[in-house]
Amino acid sequence: MLLPKPAAAQEDFPREPVQAVLAVALGAVLERHLERAAPADIGLWTLRGLEVLEPLLKSELRSGTLLLNAGERLLAARPLPPPAVAGDAAAPALAQGLAALFEAAWQASPLLRQAGAERMLRSGFEELFNHLDPYSRYLTPEEAGSARARRIGQVGLGLRLAAGRGDTVVLAALSQGGPAAMARLRPGDRVLAIDGRPVSGQDLASAAALLEGPAGSEVVLRLQRGNRRFEARLLRSLLAPETVHAERREDILWLQLENFSTATDRNVLAALAEGFRPGRPRGIVLDLRGNRGGLLGQAVAVAGAFLPGGVVARTSGRHPDADRVYVATAGDQATGVPLVVLVDGRSASAAEIVAAALGDRGRAVVIGSVTTGKGLIQVVVPLPNGGELLVTWSRVLAPLGWPLQGLGVLPALCTSLGVDAAADALARLRLGDSPMAATLARQRAARAPVPASEVASLRDTCPPAEGRPVDAAMARAVLTEPASYAAGLAR
Numbered sequence: 001m002l003l004p005k006p007a008a009a010q011e012d013f014p015r016e017p018v019q020a021v022l023a024v025a026l027g028a029v030l031e032r033h034l035e036r037a038a039p040a041d042i043g044l045w046t047l048r049g050l051e052v053l054e055p056l057l058k059s060e061l062r063s064g065t066l067l068l069n070a071g072e073r074l075l076a077a078r079p080l081p082p083p084a085v086a087g088d089a090a091a092p093a094l095a096q097g098l099a100a101l102f103e104a105a106w107q108a109s110p111l112l113r114q115a116g117a118e119r120m121l122r123s124g125f126e127e128l129f130n131h132l133d134p135y136s137r138y139l140t141p142e143e144a145g146s147a148r149a150r151r152i153g154q155v156g157l158g159l160r161l162a163a164g165r166g167d168t169v170v171l172a173a174l175s176q177g178g179p180a181a182m183a184r185l186r187p188g189d190r191v192l193a194i195d196g197r198p199v200s201g202q203d204l205a206s207a208a209a210l211l212e213g214p215a216g217s218e219v220v221l222r223l224q225r226g227n228r229r230f231e232a233r234l235l236r237s238l239l240a241p242e243t244v245h246a247e248r249r250e251d252i253l254w255l256q257l258e259n260f261s262t263a264t265d266r267n268v269l270a271a272l273a274e275g276f277r278p279g280r281p282r283g284i285v286l287d288l289r290g291n292r293g294g295l296l297g298q299a300v301a302v303a304g305a306f307l308p309g310g311v312v313a314r315t316s317g318r319h320p321d322a323d324r325v326y327v328a329t330a331g332d333q334a335t336g337v338p339l340v341v342l343v344d345g346r347s348a349s350a351a352e353i354v355a356a357a358l359g360d361r362g363r364a365v366v367i368g369s370v371t372t373g374k375g376l377i378q379v380v381v382p383l384p385n386g387g388e389l390l391v392t393w394s395r396v397l398a399p400l401g402w403p404l405q406g407l408g409v410l411p412a413l414c415t416s417l418g419v420d421a422a423a424d425a426l427a428r429l430r431l432g433d434s435p436m437a438a439t440l441a442r443q444r445a446a447r448a449p450v451p452a453s454e455v456a457s458l459r460d461t462c463p464p465a466e467g468r469p470v471d472a473a474m475a476r477a478v479l480t481e482p483a484s485y486a487a488g489l490a491r
Contacts (some may be wrong), residue, residue: 013106014117019099019122020384022046025138027091028381032319032393033132039090040064040080045131047101049124054109068101076104098124112280125389133392135376141386155210157219157234163201164190173258179234186225193222246271248281251481256287257302260294260350265301272305272333283338283479286354289368289467293349296326296377303357304328306339306364309379310399312357315377316448317394322377323393339364339474339487341407345416345464348372355409356398360444364490366409367474369416369465375404395448403448406455408464410443412436412488413474416465422474430483436461440490
């Protein structure tokens with residue numbers, strides 16, 4: 001079945017607004033994206049996003065011209081900018097041609113008119129980024145507004161979800177004074193549904209997304225406590241996220257960081273001051289397990305709180321402004337107290353920057369499993385329609401020069417191979433022999449781009465796993481045995 005030929009009277013396509021969005025967005029991709037791509041490929045990949053919404057469309061590139069077909073019928077053709085016009089200078093002409101092709105598709109397809117111009121843009125950007133990287137993305141005006149609110153201060157409910165037994169979802173923690181705490185919810189309450197939609201521990205990301213929304217809006221949770229089921233209506237509010245939890249026990253200061261938000265560094269410094277008040281502890285545990293990251297500047301500041309100075313991280317990219325060096329400036333606020341960093345397979349982004357810095361610099365023994373390997377940085381590009389484009393423009397390098405992307409941070413003491421293997425590794429540390437030394441040397445010698453085979457080989461030495469009780473037991477042992485601690489530090 002072919003698409004119908006364009007009718008004489010069609011509802012108007014917003015060509016100029018679409019062209020304006022494409023010009024800014026594609027200009028940013030051509031100028032800033034970490035990987036260089038030809039304007040012709042950028043145009044073709046964007047145009048192919050329409051095929052997702054209307055399968056009868058087919059796009060092709062032939063002799064410097066983008067062609068849009070419906071079956072065997074040519075709907076429209078637009079020449080690409082000449083090869084002499086490269087980089088972001090090609091964006092205006094490329095956007096003009098794509099907007100014309102989008103309009104031709106709109107006029108020919110009832111499905112596209114039903115989807116709307118905004119959905120067409122989104123589909124085009126999604127297909128484009130399918131070819132570039134997994135983190136660049138387009139935010140609609142509504143999504144961008146919510147994202148801006150979260151960057152200013154977390155719009156939330158004062159709760160954190162976790163996977164429970166049998167794929168259930170439970171409340172893992174509540175923020176004091178937050179909407180969930182005020183509604184007398186408790187850690188351990190099982191979440192059955194959010195706004196009527198059942199949730200599963202197999203997809204925590206989707207459950208968390210259902211909690212998001214603008215300040216002042218309401219969300220209804222269906223919960224179970226014991227055998228009793230009940231509903232709670234919570235009003236979203238602007239929260240100052242409580243991201244740092246501190247406890248001193250067995251003469252060790254335990255600091256758990258949930259994420260890296262605007263006040264994390266201040267909270268860490270306050271926790272250190274309070275934790276040292278009874279006297280200098282034997283050691284510190286910085287628990288980054290399950291920490292999905294957050295603000296780069298906060299990662300630098302938190303790592304810097306444990307370093308005497310020097311490099312925390314570097315970023316490197318194709319755009320000159322992407323090349324930066326981040327250094328510690330506050331001085332070691334822990335005054336050299338032995339430090340262990342706990343990580344797991346869910347530690348990502350800013351959490352990995354902190355773990356890599358403290359591990360590379362020989363300031364901490366890293367314990368757990370290999371981390372996520374999210375080491376790409378996005379720049380936020382405002383768009384004329386109120387949306388935003390997040391464009392990956394640099395990669396994060398650890399102090400010793402190896403890339404976090406893909407590799408992740410490997411621990412000096414691996415716990416993901418089982419309790420017995422962890423005990424054997426600890427026994428070797430006690431003898432001054434670091435079981436991960438050869439693997440860590442390979443990782444620290446790696447340079448981008450790292451072959452996929454080498455990434456897999458390195459990560460397989462300590463596979464990603466969720467945090468487990470043995471992590472804390474190993475941390476306690478290392479901090480109470482000077483020989484084990486010394487053997488676990490980078491050399």
